[in-house]
Amino acid sequence: MKTFLILAIFALVASAYALEESERVNGENGWYVPQEDGSFEWVDMDVAEEWMEAQEKLEGRGLTTVPVNFYLYTPKNPSSSKHIYATTKSISKSNFNPAHPTRFVIHGWTQSYSASMNKDICSAWLSRGDYNVIVVDWARARSVDYATSVMAVGATGKKVAKMINFLKDNHGLNLNDVYVIGHSLGAHVAGYAGKNTNGQVHTIVGLDPALPLFSYNKPNKRLNSDDAWYVESIQTNGGTLGFLKPIGKGAFYPNGGKTQPGCGLDLTGACSHGRSTTYYAEAVKQDNFGTIKCGDYEAAVSKECGSTYSSVRMGADTNAYMVDGDFYVPVNSKAPFGMIN
Template sequence: MKVVIILAICALTAVAAVAIPEGKNVSGEDGWYIPQADGSLVWVSTEEGEQILADLEQQEEMQSRLLPVPVTFYLYTNSNPSKGVKITETVKSITDSDFDASNPTRFVIHGWTQSYTAGMNKDIRASWLARGKYNVIIVDWARARSVDYASSVAAVPKTGEKVASMINFLVDNFGMNLDETEVIGHSLGAHVAGYAGKNTKNGMLHAIVGLDPALPLFSYNKPNKRLNANDANYVESIQTNGGQLGFLKPIGKGAFYPNGGKTQPGCTLDLTGACSHARSTAYYAEAVARDDFPSMRCGDYEEAVADDCGTSYSGVKMGAITNAYMVNGDYYVPVRSSSPYGYGSS
């Protein structure tokens, strides 16, 4: 069946373009450029894309009754900062691990084609563990590694429910505090985080951080089917490849636009946007470690995209741990072309 879906997507267009043509279709408005496993992009209209997704979601519902969506959790703490311990929703598994409910917890979720060993996971968990005592739980969702992007999109809701189930288990059985729990997701993982927030019981997550939330096959006007600002007490989005692989319109309560949110300095010949898309994870890891991304407050996201937010820093820093208590709006973030990317303590 998956082969049929892949062929159906390919049949919708005669050419798989490597780069988005200038002045052509607007991704996210009248369709999407769907990423392919070989790095190319295929244009699919809104009607065609939604039909493909509807067919896959129906198939997903039937399959999930027989075969649950595979999701694995790996716990890292200050006692095991580099070698994860696989944990499951059993009292014995958690008791035998170094999970400590008195410490804040961070869930980290990768995007399409990646796994729990991805570099972004290593960098983000290292940054958090360097700050102090944390439970860092890396989520590995096998369906992200489907060669068919649309199939991975269809698995997002059930994957998010699985993450929520683990969160609810840790709250109910070990007293994990939702007010000290955050979920961080990149690309498709950002929407998985959104579904986790939608399905969390007995309260809301303290925060969700969406790292360039994926645009292809997601609609801004359907917030219940993507990460949105109501999925946690605070949702922050770091948008680095807007209008291509990621959303350009603001996703979070606090929406941050490094370099205007479309392309990132240092990403030369970034035809498919992959470099700019991935840069959001590097920015976030650095923000946790160094708190060095000052921003300018903008009137709206269009001012942020145009770098038309003045020259005065707002006092708000992208990725700051205190943002959940004070941030609401759209922000332009100046960044450098190489690490360290932030402009420091301005």
């Protein structure tokens, strides 16, 4: 209740003193924050940062709770999940196998563990062989208020880290075999998970990391390239729902990273934003996204990187050992989206 009261107070302040529309630069001096109905409301950066500080104080006093659940899929139960807990009894009764690589998958705002992105990414990895795929379900993501979900990102990430640490310390999980894959707000949850593990996870994949209420200039408050041994970002709706500036050590810009072909007018950006999960699942399964190396992200956005394909494939396992920089990714308007056979 206190969280909602704080939000209400700051919303009134924001509406009273917001920057003029001509002065607004999304992500630089404020954000267009998505609403449940698909519209956006402007919030100045200083007002939003006060929200975050207020929430951190509440968390420090133990006044917030963030329910987080974990669902395990393996080759033995590829379509029927096992609800697992950070207890020896729960893990021992599940099909978790520390000899197999582990993939955590984290949804974004308004979604749950049953979201299609989780099913697609889970299916893609299990089609590759023996993996533990753990889908993270965080209930606060389903708040109709985006800001409330943002405020739960840090605590959610810490709970994911707690599960990773438990599996590592008690059940033989090898951090070198761990990927944490998150979409939108879930990408930043993955970042906080990486910041709080006892040791460094191998890879984090940020699927169009959410822009509203996250500052590029505060990497400790969002997913950044130091949160894992390798961080890859697939940026598909940059400047609206996702970041345009590069987030990962390897930053990939399908169709230039702002809008995606086949999405039509896409005024809310939801289609382009969601394409990052579709592309990633296809990349895991088919390894078919060729890339063109760019001098910087501006060249990727303006599609001025030439026409010579590099040896790098977006979403490839080998990227952790060979990728550093920004890449333009040509894509089709319908499946298969990748252009390389």
